[in-house]
Amino acid sequence: MIDKAISNWKKIRRIPLAITSNVKESLSLWHAKSWQYLYLGKNWLFNFKSKYAGGLGLFFLAVLMIASAISFPALQNYLEPYFSQSGRLDSIRALFLSLGGAMIGATAIAFSLIMFAMQVNVERMPHGLFRKFSSDVKLLGAFTSTFSLALIITAFSLIPDKSWVSVATLATVWCSFLIILLFVLAYRRALALISPTMQLGLVVADTERDFKIWDRAIKRTTPLLRENANGGAEDDELRSKYDMDRVTYFQLHPNWTSSADQAIFYCIAFSRRYAEQGDHDVSRVALNGIVAVNALYIKTKGKTFFSNSYFFDNSLASDDFLTNTLEHLRQNIQVGVSRKDEQFIKQNLHSLLQLTQLYLSIEYGDVHAPRSHAHLVSGYLTSAVESVIPHDMADVLIEGVSLLGNAGRLIVHNDKSEYIATISEKIALIACTGAVNKNYQPVTQVAVKQLARLTFELLRSESWKVSYAIKEVRADVKLIAEIYLNIPDSQPTRVHSTSLAPYYSGTSNDTLMAWFTELANALSNAEPSDEAALRVVGHIEEWGDGLYQTEKELLLLAIEKRSQLTFDLIHWIVHITKLLLAVSCSDVCDDHHRDKLRKSAIWLINVLSWVPDDEETIKYLETFRIADNIFESAVDAHKLGCDIEALEIRSLLLSWARKVGKYQTGRASLESACCGLACLNLILELPDEKLFTDIDTYISKDDAPNFDIRSRTASDLHEEADKYRTGYGHSKIDMAMAHADQSRLSILLHGIAGHLCPETHHTEEDE
Structure with missing residues (x-):
């Protein structure tokens, strides 16, 4: 309680x-x-x-004016009797005179100071802008208005009689109020004109206004141009593709871009001057102004752009305005490099990327025409990034490589995929600089990531054929890997693995393997009628074609150099094999692509059969558990329903057992391979005699393991067969053994041991 x-x-x-x-x-x-x-x-x-x-x-303001007009009669009734007395009218006249004179003096002083301050601040700008802003219409208009209002106040000192007092008083109040308001507006206008960002905004606005004038003029002239045009089938065909009236008008008026040319010059001048002063905010606004002017130019020009032809020269394909813009930016980058101004260089590189995106939106008459102007600006971008290499500016180079990758992805999505081959090659060459300059090793990692992204974007590209581009990118990755594998793989940084991690690593969600895994999962859920998914399957099939050759060469080189990249390559091969088989099993994959994908998967996993079989190499490779990886690949193939491929991978495991069984690796390598084969026999539901026959064939060959190795392995297998398993293991094979039918597994292991070394088996039976 x-x-x-x-x-x-x-x-x-x-x-x-x-x-x-x-x-x-x-x-x-x-x-x-x-x-x-x-x-x-x-x-x-x-x-x-x-x-x-x-x-x-x-x-x-309008409400106040209306209220003043309404209150005027009441004010008249009040003031007129007051000023009826003698002397009072003279006093208010004197007030108007003195107030008006004061306002005139204030106007002169205020605007003198405003104009002086403005001219002092803008005198260092280009001459054309200095004249423009020094004679600003709004500012001079405010001065004229205030001076006129002050004169009006002064003029009220001449009113003839008391009937004018109300009008003069109300008008004086309004004039004084407006003068003060105009002072404030003029002051703010002067501050705006002094601001370089505002000046740049006005330059762009003036250019836009000028282009609109030209556009209206073209539309007004179009009927005359069409009337004078030569008829005919060829002319009609051209007019169906291009705006020939606009083309003709531009040829008749070649100076139509003079305002835009001047605007570009002003923006370039601002960017260089303020970058030199360290004011990179203004230089960024100036460079954005260049992009804005180019956008206005492209919009005004419309369907008058011609692409370069491979068969004949077209004088209309060259565009002086665009070329001059790119030349200005190239010179800007040279200026930035000479000053070691990294931020200014980055800003110009970003502008080139923005222009790449902008030029890709140009409308050509031929839908299938190459985006030659975008290719031109991407060429400027690659050259600009390359020019930074000798000057030890790693941050700029990292930014530049990232922008090159972005440019490549833009081209993949907006143009033919083969045009990224040059960009991919430049990225690879820049990446190789990290092999000779340690400061540039982070650049390599970023470059490899860009190539990995390009590969992924090609896999999901809207183009129907990407084989050329995707193989070029793969060759570029191979080049980087080969260059790095020929330098020492320093510990503990593991330069090889770290540098190539975005492409080959499987330990991050921001790598090609992770992106490809998500893509394969998406394809497995796609409907059979999904054309986009079918197109992606085709791209994956093109990527998988010949993939084994590249990975074989890299794996052999990595093994030769004893690089830690070997680990990444082995796991990458196993995982990509699984993904290729998974894509082949998706509902959207047709028979043609299915056969090719599975063939590529088998060739890829069989890369592991090409490893040298000398003792040192085998001991080195056993640290990466090759048998376990091959076993995992076979199990994955079986789970996906690819039993034919699973049997071929089982043969690969048997081949590995023959290689590893010849040497004492100290890791029970032959035992592990035999256990894996036993588990595969159970998983694939194969007869026991098939495995025993394979073992007999194995030990009958000339390169079979010696008696000591077979005897020790047989003894270990007998022990393994009688072992109690807890359900856990250190490897895939151990886990498979723990979950297998223990009685059948025990029979298989005893049988393998007996066939490996009959002498040991008989000795145990005798005991």
Whole structure:
């Protein structure tokens, strides 16, 4: 009873604490919500002010004017009797005169200071802009308006009688108010004109206005041009593809881009000057202005762009405006390199990438025409990145390589895939610099990642044929790997594995293997009628074709150099084999692609059969558990329903057993391979006699293991057959043995041991 009372008392004491805690949580929640509503209100007010401040100002000004007009009769009734007395009219005349004179003086002083301050700040800009901003229409208009309003106030000192007092007073109040308002607006306008970002915005706006004028002029002239055009089938065909009226007009007026050319020159001047001063925010705005002007130019030019032809020269394919823009940016990068201004170089590289994207949107008459202008700017981008290599600017090079990868992906999605071969080659060559300059080793990793991304983008490209491009990218990755494998693989950094990790590593979600895995999973869920999925399957089949050759050469070289990349390559081969088989089993994959994918998968996994069989190599490879990897691949093939391929991989495991069984590796290598074969016999439901026959054939060959190795392995297999298993293991084979039918597994292991070394088996029976 006492314990129950104490327990009830404790529960009663907890009630106020719980109530207090709930109240605190509620107050804290309401406090947070109140601040959230306040922030939302402030953001709404800021956005509303940004959009409608000018309109609201004019609205309130109109309301005040209407209110003044309404109140005028009342003001007249009040002021007219007051100024009926003598002397009072003279005093207000004097007030108007002095106030007007003061306003005139204030206007002169204020605008002198404003204009002086503005000219001092803009005098270092290009001459054309200096003249433009020094004679700004809005600023001079504000000066004229304030001066005129001050004169009006002064003129009211001449009113003839008291009937004018109300009008003069109301007008003076409004003139004074407007003068002050114009002072503020003029001051803000001067600050805007002083701001280089505002100046650049005005340059772009003027260019846009000029292009609109030209566009309207073209539309007005089009009927005349069409009337004078030569008819005919050829002319009609051209007109169906190109805007020939616009082409003709531009040829008649070659100076139509003069305003845009000048705008580009101004933006370049601003970018260089402010970058030299360290103000990279302004230089970035200036370079963005170049992109904006180019966008306006492309929009105005419309369907008048011609692509380069492989069969004949087309003078209309060259575009001086675009070429001059690219030349200016190239010179900018040279200036940045000479100054060691890394940020300025990066900004110009970003501008080249933006222009690549912009030029890819150019409308050509021929739908299948190559995007020659985009290829031109991508060439400038690759040359610019290459020019940075000798100057030991790793950060810039990393950024440049990333931008090259972005440019390549843009071309894959907007043009023919084969045009990325040059970009891929340049990325690979830049990546190889890390082999001779340790400071550039991070560049290599970024470059390999870009090539991995390009590979993945090609796999899911909308093009129907990517075989050329995908093989070129694969060759470029191989080049990087070969270059790196010929330098020492320093420990513990593992330069080879680290540098090629984005392509070959399986320990990260940001690698080709991880992306390909997600893609294969998506294909397994695709409908058979999904054309996009079928196209991706075709790309994967093209990628898998000949893949074994590249990986075989790299694996053999990695083994020769005793590189840690060997581990990544082995696991990559096993996993990609699984993915190729998985794609071949998807519903969207047709028979043609299925056969080719499975053939590529088998050839890829059989790369492991090409490893040398000398003792040192075998001992080295056993650290990577080759038998376990081959076994895993066979089990994966069986799970996917590819039993024919699983049998071929089983043959590979038997071949590995023959290689590894000749040497004492110290890792029970032959025993592990035999256990794997026994498990595969059970998993694939093969007859026991097949395995025993394979073992007999194995030991009958000249390169069979000697008696000591067979005897020791047989003894270990007898022990393994009688071992109690807990359900866990250190390898795939151990796990498979733990989950297998133990009685059948024991029979198989005893049988293998007996066939490996009959002498030992008979000796044990005798005992």
